[in-house]
Each structure stands twice: as structure tokens, then as C-alpha cells.
Amino acid sequence: MFVKPTQGHDDHGAGQFTWDDKTAEWYAAEYGDHISNDLTIVNIGLAPDDLLLDIGCGTGTAARLAAEICTAGKVIGIDPTAAMIRIAWEETDENYTNLKFMVGCAEKIPLADQSVTIATTINSLHHWEDYKKGLVEVVRVLRPDGSFIIVNDIVDGDTFGHGYGPLEKPVHIISILEQAEFIDISLEKYNKEGAGIYLIRSKKP
Ligand SMILES: C[S@@+](CC[C@H](N)C(=O)[O-])C[C@H]1O[C@@H](n2cnc3c(N)ncnc32)[C@H](O)[C@@H]1O
Numbered sequence: 001m002f003v004k005p006t007q008g009h010d011d012h013g014a015g016q017f018t019w020d021d022k023t024a025e026w027y028a029a030e031y032g033d034h035i036s037n038d039l040t041i042v043n044i045g046l047a048p049d050d051l052l053l054d055i056g057c058g059t060g061t062a063a064r065l066a067a068e069i070c071t072a073g074k075v076i077g078i079d080p081t082a083a084m085i086r087i088a089w090e091e092t093d094e095n096y097t098n099l100k101f102m103v104g105c106a107e108k109i110p111l112a113d114q115s116v117t118i119a120t121t122i123n124s125l126h127h128w129e130d131y132k133k134g135l136v137e138v139v140r141v142l143r144p145d146g147s148f149i150i151v152n153d154i155v156d157g158d159t160f161g162h163g164y165g166p167l168e169k170p171v172h173i174i175s176i177l178e179q180a181e182f183i184d185i186s187l188e189k190y191n192k193e194g195a196g197i198y199l200i201r202s203k204k205p
Pocket of ligand 1: 031032036055079123128
């Protein structure tokens with residue numbers, strides 16, 4: 001989702017948007033099934049036995065797509081906005097027995113150490129209150145050799161449209177992953193239906 005940058009503000013964007021019941025309903029109607037979810041899940045190479053955590057899962061579109069692949073594993077979507085989690089459950093039928101949604105934020109992931117094989121975050125990193133704390137939590141919950149995938153829409157050339165500062169462009173996100181000592185970092189770009197994403201892969205340090 002494009003959020004207009006605050007001119008002259010050296011912030012990564014978390015403070016520019018309030019997530020609540022109203023914005024969750026609006027987001028669900030406008031962007032809930034945005035193609036970025038599909039582009040992510042199709043391209044990350046999920047295995048049936050993967051244990052996937054989607055951080056900032058919103059209305060759960062990517063998590064549902066992942067649950068259709070991880071049939072011998074498990075998918076968990078977390079989001080701090082209670083209305084997002086409510087909508088995610090409403091849009092999920094009883095056939096998704098390997099999928100659950102929980103209220104929770106990146107800075108305090110409500111999961112045990114080393115409990116997932118892959119963590120994704122789609123158009124959400126810029127909204128985290130404290131991305132450094134979030135990265136520490138991602139490392140904690142990933143199993144050894146686990147993958148962390150950051151996806152953002154391409155909004156304007158090589159920027160994400162979420163303000164200035166340390167998360168403005170893919171190169172900045174690669175840099176914060178390096179600082180947090182993630183390894184095997186790579187950048188990919190995918191397009192479909194006139195929209196595009198940057199997908200940044202990394203592995204637990
Ligand atoms: C632009 S929406 C993207 C939702 C979904 N991933 C998608 O692509 O449809 C950003 C999401 O990040 C969530 N969010 C905000 N702060 C967060 C935090 N500290 N940790 C995790 N998610 C957060 C919001 O509640 C919101 O659902």
C-alpha cells in the first residue's frame with residue numbers, strides 16, 4: 001500500500017499510518033487480495049512440510065495461499081491490529097486445518113524459539129514500530145537454516161513509497177539485514193497484472 005512520504009522526515013514510515021478497525025476495513029476492501037500476496041507465495045519455493053510465519057499478515061491472503069501448499073506443515077499469521085485478525089478468520093473456512101491467526105507484533109512474536117522454518121513479511125516491515133527489535137525476534141523464532149523473506153510493492157522506480165530513511169529502497173533493507181547478520185541475502189523482482197514486488201531473501205545468521 002502506498003503511503004505518501006512525510007517531507008523532510010527521516011523516519012522509516014511506522015508513524016505515518018494508524019492501524020485500527022477503520023483502516024483495517026478499508027485495507028481489506030481495497031488491498032486485501034492484492035497481487036503481491038500471490039507473487040510472494042508462488043515465488044518463495046515453499047515445501048509441503050514448511051512451518052511458515054507471516055508477520056503483519058493483514059487479512060490473511062498470503063497465509064491462506066501458503067496453507068494450500070504447506071499441507072504437511074503449518075502456517076501462522078500474526079498482526080497487531082485485532083480487526084485484521086478478525087477479518088482474516090472471517091475469510092478462512094474450516095478446511096484450513098493447518099492455518100491459524102493470532103494477534104501479535106514483530107517486536108514480540110507470540111511463538112517459541114526455533115519454531116518456524118520460514119518467516120515472511122509482505123508490505124509490513126515499514127509499519128513495524130521497531131524493526132531492529134523485530135529482526136531479533138525473527139532470528140529467535142526461526143529454526144537453524146530458516147529463511148526470512150521481506151516483500152514490498154515497487155511504488156516508484158526502486159523505492160517503496162513509505163518515507164525516507166533506513167527502509168526506503170531495497171539496498172537499505174539489504175543493509176539492515178546485513179547489520180543484523182542475516183546471511184545469503186539476495187534481491188528478486190516479480191511483476192504481474194501491472195504490479196510488481198521486490199522480494200528480499202535471507203537466512204538466519
Ligand atoms: C500494508 S498492511 C499489509 C498486510 C498484508 N501483509 C498484505 O500484504 O496484505 C501492513 C500490516 O502491518 C501490520 N503491522 C503494523 N505494525 C506492525 C508490527 N509492529 N508488527 C507486525 N505487523 C505490523 C498492520 O497491522 C497491517 O496489517
